[in-house]
Amino acid sequence: MKYFALVLVFFTSFTFTGQSVFNSEGASVTKADLETNYYEKDSTANALVIYEYGNSYIDKNSFKLKTEITKKVKIFNRNGFDKANLEIFLYNNKNKKEKVSDLRATTYNLENGSVTKTKLKNSEIFEEKYNENYTIVKSTFPNIKEGSVIIYSYTLESPFVFKYKGWSFQEDIPKLYSEYNTSIPGNYEYNIKLVGFLKLFHQDSNIRHNCLSVGNGGYANCTDTRYIMKDIPAFIEEDYMTTKSNYLSRIEYELKVFRGFDGRVDNITKNWKTTDKELKTDNNIGRQLGKSGGLKNLLSDSIINENDELKKASKILEYVQNNYTWNGKHNLFKDTSVKNLIKEKSGSASEINILLHNLLEENDINVKPVLISTRNNGLPTKLFPVISEFNYLIVAATINNEQYFLDATDEYLSFGEIPFKCLNHYGRLLDFKDASSWIDISDEKVSSRFYKAELSIDAEANISGIISSKSTGYHGLPLKRSYYSNNNQYLDYFKETYVNLDFLDHKVLSEGKTSYEFEEEFEIVYESDITANNIYLNPFLFKFFTENPFKLQERTYPIDFGYKDAYLYMLRLEIGDAYEILETPEDCVLKLPNNTGSLTFTTTVNENSVLLYFKFNFTQSYYEPQYYDSLKTFFGKIVDVQKNSLILLKKKQ
Numbered sequence: 001m002k003y004f005a006l007v008l009v010f011f012t013s014f015t016f017t018g019q020s021v022f023n024s025e026g027a028s029v030t031k032a033d034l035e036t037n038y039y040e041k042d043s044t045a046n047a048l049v050i051y052e053y054g055n056s057y058i059d060k061n062s063f064k065l066k067t068e069i070t071k072k073v074k075i076f077n078r079n080g081f082d083k084a085n086l087e088i089f090l091y092n093n094k095n096k097k098e099k100v101s102d103l104r105a106t107t108y109n110l111e112n113g114s115v116t117k118t119k120l121k122n123s124e125i126f127e128e129k130y131n132e133n134y135t136i137v138k139s140t141f142p143n144i145k146e147g148s149v150i151i152y153s154y155t156l157e158s159p160f161v162f163k164y165k166g167w168s169f170q171e172d173i174p175k176l177y178s179e180y181n182t183s184i185p186g187n188y189e190y191n192i193k194l195v196g197f198l199k200l201f202h203q204d205s206n207i208r209h210n211c212l213s214v215g216n217g218g219y220a221n222c223t224d225t226r227y228i229m230k231d232i233p234a235f236i237e238e239d240y241m242t243t244k245s246n247y248l249s250r251i252e253y254e255l256k257v258f259r260g261f262d263g264r265v266d267n268i269t270k271n272w273k274t275t276d277k278e279l280k281t282d283n284n285i286g287r288q289l290g291k292s293g294g295l296k297n298l299l300s301d302s303i304i305n306e307n308d309e310l311k312k313a314s315k316i317l318e319y320v321q322n323n324y325t326w327n328g329k330h331n332l333f334k335d336t337s338v339k340n341l342i343k344e345k346s347g348s349a350s351e352i353n354i355l356l357h358n359l360l361e362e363n364d365i366n367v368k369p370v371l372i373s374t375r376n377n378g379l380p381t382k383l384f385p386v387i388s389e390f391n392y393l394i395v396a397a398t399i400n401n402e403q404y405f406l407d408a409t410d411e412y413l414s415f416g417e418i419p420f421k422c423l424n425h426y427g428r429l430l431d432f433k434d435a436s437s438w439i440d441i442s443d444e445k446v447s448s449r450f451y452k453a454e455l456s457i458d459a460e461a462n463i464s465g466i467i468s469s470k471s472t473g474y475h476g477l478p479l480k481r482s483y484y485s486n487n488n489q490y491l492d493y494f495k496e497t498y499v500n501l502d503f504l505d506h507k508v509l510s511e512g513k514t515s516y517e518f519e520e521e522f523e524i525v526y527e528s529d530i531t532a533n534n535i536y537l538n539p540f541l542f543k544f545f546t547e548n549p550f551k552l553q554e555r556t557y558p559i560d561f562g563y564k565d566a567y568l569y570m571l572r573l574e575i576g577d578a579y580e581i582l583e584t585p586e587d588c589v590l591k592l593p594n595n596t597g598s599l600t601f602t603t604t605v606n607e608n609s610v611l612l613y614f615k616f617n618f619t620q621s622y623y624e625p626q627y628y629d630s631l632k633t634f635f636g637k638i639v640d641v642q643k644n645s646l647i648l649l650k651k652k653q
Helices: 031-035 078-084 272-281 309-323 338-344 349-362 473-485 487-497 625-644
Strands: 003-005 047-058 065-075 085-091 099-111 114-119 125-129 134-140 149-158 175-185 188-195 202-213 219-232 250-259 265-267 366-372 392-399 402-406 425-429 437-441 446-457 462-472 501-508 517-527 529-531 534-537 564-574 579-583 588-591 597-606 609-618 647-651
Touching: 031 099, 065 078, 078 085, 085 099, 085 149, 099 134, 175 188, 175 202, 309 349, 309 392, 309 402, 338 349, 349 366, 349 392, 349 402, 366 437, 446 473, 462 473, 473 487, 473 517, 473 564, 487 501, 588 625, 597 625, 609 625
Parallel strands: 047 175, 446 564
Antiparallel strands: 003 188, 047 065, 065 149, 085 134, 099 114, 099 149, 125 134, 175 219, 188 250, 202 219, 250 265, 366 392, 366 425, 392 402, 425 437, 446 462, 462 517, 501 517, 529 534, 534 647, 564 609, 579 647, 588 597, 597 609
């Protein structure tokens, strides 16, 4: 994730694009806007934002934050009709609330060669309560048809000046032009960040003197800034990503310092030194960590007396995994009680992992808690502390100069593994004696999947043999969970998925549910496809991918697998004396740019057997958007090899 601080230094970047038939220079509707029902840069788009404009400023009379918004949208087809539904969320607390005024909307259509306009009536605007802190102003624009253009504008008035209005440049439909103007008085100092991977087309700023004044002679100058993006692609969610809030291009504001006209200075944004002190005394974090009360007699003498530090830590982890059940809640800053966990044997992720931390610390293991944000919760900003952006806690243990991340909420995790949801790049290592610090959260091991098929074909063209499977790390985790939670139904999944195979026997060779590797064997029989005297055999009885997960024309955000992985499929087919080999698949080799992945597929004929070797891997867990086309081609080849590879055998006469 890339964050750009825009507090003191402003920059301009330019991209050059071709002309569009749509009028993206303003809110007026042209005939071309109505006649054109296709966006050349995205043929899949159901609607298009032709033009949008926002302007935020502090009103010099009311001293409230006002934001004026204008938007022009083209509806291409019926799937885009939802863009004619307007929803404006208004925040309120017990004393203050946001308001909307001057809401106007018009639908334009081209009917019999003439432009028609249908205006939104006040009676078609509704307001309803959403929850305790929000109401929604809602409306559906009238006379919407395929080809319509809608224009709407309104002013949002907010008394919550400390929460400056952010701006989203990107949404789920493409945009031709998006402009946001801000006017920030000098007595308000904000941390400003541009989130996402799209560049601004233009940015400029200037100082406007005496924009605000008060009766006692106090005044403020304003920094007026304009941000513009053009030709913004739609954000479409796809596999291998964290939450979309990490990637949607937008501007966000966090008030850092407020200077009153009376000379008062309020430091709103805290630093990590102050935050660490608060966390140390927090009832849900600091006061739960290091508590020795209630820990006595929890661990057996065999664990306490273990001399090997790594073995001791592993046994303590297994004890917590096997004796305390996660209730499905995180509760990082809410109602955390290790005492209740010990009593009830069930609790939140924070309670379970704090108990793990305390037991390890009590037994002289060097441990520290780590605050993280899970993959679906977004990346926490590194610019300044925002504690509300964290939602999970894990444990970092240092043993023999090596660091391990631990989590006891899942009984199937091996030592040094954390849930996949926690692989979100970085976290905050808490150290109340010295100082907290950022720490990378990643799995340096390579998770793998491996199949080895030893098969033979008899004179009746029946293929039988053993398929050995080994899955490690995050590939093995779901298999362990499925098998050990209900081993009677485990094989049913394979029978239902691979209907062309008969499973005669199945064995699990792994040591247990926390083993890093999950090994198993399948004894199978496969009835081959016979045409005349020829046998057409697809050698991939088990497949890694059945379709390409990447289908977008363009992806503007990274590909985040979460971990590095590798795949291997090996086949030995004994054909005996009854058959001869007529054809084998074509070999191929493919590499990702900068040696970040490779694919090898070979077939060798050796006397009365066929040897097939298929291997591919990803040496990175995270790929920048510029790798997307290469990865799309790479996965396409993976699917093609598994789907279209045939071994052609002919029965000897």
